[in-house]
Amino acid sequence: MEGDYRKYSEESGICLPKNFSVSQIFGKALSAKEINRPMLQAALTLRKKGFTTGILTNNYLDDSTRRGHLAQLMGELRPHFDFLTESCRIGMAKPDPQIYRFMLDTLKASPNEVVFLDDVGANLKPARDLGVVTILARNTNTALQELEKVTGMQLLETAAPLPTPCKPSDMSHGYVPIKPGVHLHFVELGSGPAVCLCHGFPESWFS
Secondary structure (H helix, E strand, O other): OHHHHHHHHHHOOOOOOOOOOHHHHHHHHHHOOOOOHHHHHHHHHHHHOOOOOEEEEOOOOOOOOOHHHHHHHHHHHHHHOOEEEEHHHHOOOOOOHHHHHHHHHHHOOOHHHOEEEEOOHHHHHHHHHOOOEEEEOOOHHHHHHHHHHHHOOOOOOOOOOOOOOOOHHHOEEEEEEEEOOEEEEEEEOOOOOOOOOOOOOOOOOOO
């Protein structure tokens, strides 16, 4: 790969530094990759509602010492989607229009039935030219808001409501003697198995 990039740069009239290493650049970029949890949660929600979901990513066959990180990342994502397509495995890469046709064939869908998100604007244009609905995903919240409009599904997580506060004076209290001078204080509230919380610790019975 290093030789190919140096040859391409020479043909393009670009002078690369002697210590330039495209492998190191890709390695650092891949090491910094992490899963966008809100976006993954949105994909899971859509899949549960019957939408077909997939990942179309530009990857290369990595034989470096850092290959474990990318493999782990793909392995973690794969079970949550109907398909995961890596460019290096099909011989096409974004923004080649052919890869979007491959995506449509994989989905067995018409362009107007597909929504495609990408954080690179240049990768969206060929899909849009085919009639696919596209969303620029540089900002997660903005992208999910647009995806909500297109799908009609609520995808942005809302804050969980706080539990209703209780008043100690509204509950029944009691004490159980354990041994001389020691009593266990109890409060009756709710249902289910008994819960024992020790006074004096950060979590007390009314927290």
